[in-house]
Amino acid sequence: MGRIGGTGMTDLLFYALSALAIWSGWRVFRVDSMIRATFALMVSFTSVGGIAVLMAADYIGVATVFMMAVEMMVMGLFMVMFMMNPAGLNPMQMVHQYKFSIAAGVLGFVGLATAVLLTNFPDNPLPENRDTLRDLGIELLGGSMLIFETAGVTLLATMVGAVALSSRRGRFGDSDAGAAPPGLHPGGEPAGRKVEKGGGHGGHGGHGGHQMNMEKTKQDSSDDPHKGHGNMSETEA
Amino acid sequence: MTLTAILIVAAALFGIGLFGALSQKSFVMLMMGLEMMLNGTLLAAVGFWAFTLEGAPKGQLLAILVMAVMAVELAIGFALVVAVYRKREADVIEGIGTMKQ
Numbered sequence: 226m227g228r229i230g231g232t233g234m235t236d237l238l239f240y241a242l243s244a245l246a247i248w249s250g251w252r253v254f255r256v257d258s259m260i261r262a263t264f265a266l267m268v269s270f271t272s273v274g275g276i277a278v279l280m281a282a283d284y285i286g287v288a289t290v291f292m293m294a295v296e297m298m299v300m301g302l303f304m305v306m307f308m309m310n311p312a313g314l315n316p317m318q319m320v321h322q323y324k325f326s327i328a329a330g331v332l333g334f335v336g337l338a339t340a341v342l343l344t345n346f347p348d349n350p351l352p353e354n355r356d357t358l359r360d361l362g363i364e365l366l367g368g369s370m371l372i373f374e375t376a377g378v379t380l381l382a383t384m385v386g387a388v389a390l391s392s393r394r395g396r397f398g399d400s401d402a403g404a405a406p407p408g409l410h411p412g413g414e415p416a417g418r419k420v421e422k423g424g425g426h427g428g429h430g431g432h433g434g435h436q437m438n439m440e441k442t443k444q445d446s447s448d449d450p451h452k453g454h455g456n457m458s459e460t461e462a
Numbered sequence: 463m464t465l466t467a468i469l470i471v472a473a474a475l476f477g478i479g480l481f482g483a484l485s486q487k488s489f490v491m492l493m494m495g496l497e498m499m500l501n502g503t504l505l506a507a508v509g510f511w512a513f514t515l516e517g518a519p520k521g522q523l524l525a526i527l528v529m530a531v532m533a534v535e536l537a538i539g540f541a542l543v544v545a546v547y548r549k550r551e552a553d554v555i556e557g558i559g560t561m562k563q
Contacts, residue, residue, distance in 0.1 A: 239463040243471040246505075250475055250498055254482040259491065266494055269475070273505050276471075277525075279463065280512040285525045289504065292529060296497075296536055303490055303540055307547050320485045321556070330481025337473035346465055351517040364519035365526075372523060376530040383534045390541035393548065 239279055246272035258312050259304040267297040281357050468509035475502030487554040489546070493539045497532060504528045 249268040256262050270293035277286030320326070351357070365373045408414060476499050483495030507528055511521025543553075552558050 236463050239467070243467070246501075247471065247474050247478070250478045250501070253494055253498065254478070254486065254491070259488070262491065262494065266497065269498070270501055273475070273501055276468070276505060277508045280468075280508055282508045282512065282522060282525065285504075285508055285522060285529075288526075288529065292533070296532070299536070299540070300490060300494070303543065307490070307543060307553055319487055319491070321487050323485055326481045326485030329484050330477045333480045334473050334477030337476060338470050341466055341469040341473060347514045349514050349516040351512050355517045357517060357519075357522070360517065360519040361522045364523055369520065369523050372527070376527060379534060380530060383537045387537045387541035390538070391544040 235279055239276060242272045242275045242279070245269075246276070260301050260312065263297050263301045263304060266300075267293055270297075281351055284358055284361055465509055465513040468513075469506055472502040472506035472509065475499075475505065487556065489539070489543045489553060489555065492555065493536065496535060496539075500528060500532050500535070504532075 246269045249265045249272065252265040253262045253269065256265065271290050274286040274289035274293070277283075277289060279286075479495045479498030479500075479502060481495070482498055483492050486492050486495060504525055507521065507525045511518070511525065515521045546552055546558060550557060
């Protein structure tokens with residue numbers, strides 16, 4: 226582990242890890258395969274963890290690497306389970322509002338960098354012989370215990386929420402049974418706009434229930450969700 | 463390694479994440495954009511702790527909170543992806559033009 230303000234080796238490692246973090250972060254949104262994007266994001270997180278270790282935040286750095294490794298594995302699994310085209314084998318358009326997004330990203334970077342360069346930050350670096358790990362432990366289970374415990378309860382609530390959101394049905398019927406607004410008259414159609422069915426299926430080639438979905442979208446084509454979704458469905462039909 | 467350099471790297475990561483979150487169609491790729499923005503935030507938090515706080519441990523606590531936010535975002539995000547896919551069979555953002563039932 227390094228100490229800040231140290232040798233040229235620390236600097237060299239920092240610049241190498243920064244370059245790796247930014248390059249792999251850029252690759253996340255440029256590669257065709259979503260699985261590769263997941264691993265690129267993992268490399269980016271690992272590099273940031275390495276930079277944190279260089280800054281003597283050992284615990285944060287190592288915890289970041291561990292947490293992100295697990296998270297990215299889950300993400301990769303989800304890509305394969307749910308997403309269109311996870312391996313990038315079908316050529317299709319995966320982005321929208323491209324120019325606007327580039328402009329927003331560049332503007333965000335330039336704005337933040339300008340703010341960084343124009344601000345005079347206080348210069349109180351980490352003392353040379355401070356035991357940061359011990360500090361963190363005392364803080365977590367001492368002065369800031371309430372904050373730490375609140376984070377724990379928040380994670381518990383998240384687990385409950387995730388289970389409730391993703392369960393198919395609860396004890397009293399479908400999990401979203403209470404989500405429909407009441408009818409305009411007893412037993413009638415629910416109020417509000419009609420839900421779009423079968424949206425976003427442009428990329429699923431050779432899919433079992435596809436024909437049925439196509440018919441459904443033909444029926445309620447008031448605002449067509451298939452507009453500009455790749456060209457797989459047209460060639461199939 | 464200076465604070466300015468670290469914050470500029472963090473700003474670059476944030477900018478890339480913003481671009482990704484706005485440009486990607488797929489829900490999971492959108493969440494990856496959000497994660498990338500939080501990645502930059504984490505780096506900035508650790509940088510501020512190391513260079514401006516004389517090692518006050520509350521800075522590390524902030525970084526841990528950022529990591530907790532990442533975990534919450536990911537878990538709820540995946541649960542929403544599952545719910546939306548089950549209900550509407552949608553896996554891209556254009557698939558849910560209406561949020562109402």
